[in-house]
Amino acid sequence: MIKNIKKINKLNLTVVSIIISLIIISSKSFTWQHSSDSKINHIEIADLKVVIEEEFTEPMNVKSNDIINKKVFIYNIGNFPALVRVSFFPYLYDETSGQSLLTPHDSISLLNLSSDWIDGKDGYFYYDKILMQNEKTTNPIISSVLINPIQPSPNYSNIKLDLEVNMEACGISRYYSFQKMWWNYDGVSPLPPPLNNINNQLIDKTNAFFQDYDV
Secondary structure (H helix, E strand, C coil), X not given: CEEEEEEXXXXXCEEEEEEEEEEEEXXXXXXXXXXXXXXXXXEEEEEEEEEEEEEXXXXXXXCCCCEEEEEEEEEECCCCCXXXXXXXXXXXXXXXXXXXXXXXXXXXXXXXXXXXXXXXXXXXXXXXXXXXXXXECCCCCCCEEEEXXXXXXXXXXXXXXXXXXXXXXXXXXXXXXXHHHHHCCCCCCCCCCXXXXXXXXXXXXXXXXXXXXXX
């Protein structure tokens, strides 16, 4: 699983990768024939690289009811299919005091949420498709955020909005490894809604992928 935290105040790519390579060395010799040979096989098991890509201009002096335009995409630049979920952490940063406060999640509203993402009601949004290698989400997860009134109302002068996007990607697996990695799920006890529906949907996507793969 990849865990990637990115602040949206910069156009940037953050890459977290797991690259595992296996070197198998086989050799044999025959003393009677006075000959020998050897071979090194380099086998790449997985190269899972999923990154956040965004379009955002850092706003200054944000205030209640401001709408901040932003677009967040997820891009699989590796060579292995992945399942993805994201979460958002809003901060208001006071440049005068230099303090950053993690505000309640209801201090912002995510606008124009793509229908490709399902709210798990656990702090995460789940991509309802398999993100294939060299593929980027067609639509942005969100296109803008609304600054909701905060009580008590802060002094908004010199205040910046800082929104962390947390992304977790799990390589696709016949054994539904996302269940253990994301929910520590044993596959037996029932999951609460809507996670139970998300789980069933991702299982169906995974099974369909491997059916096509095995053909």
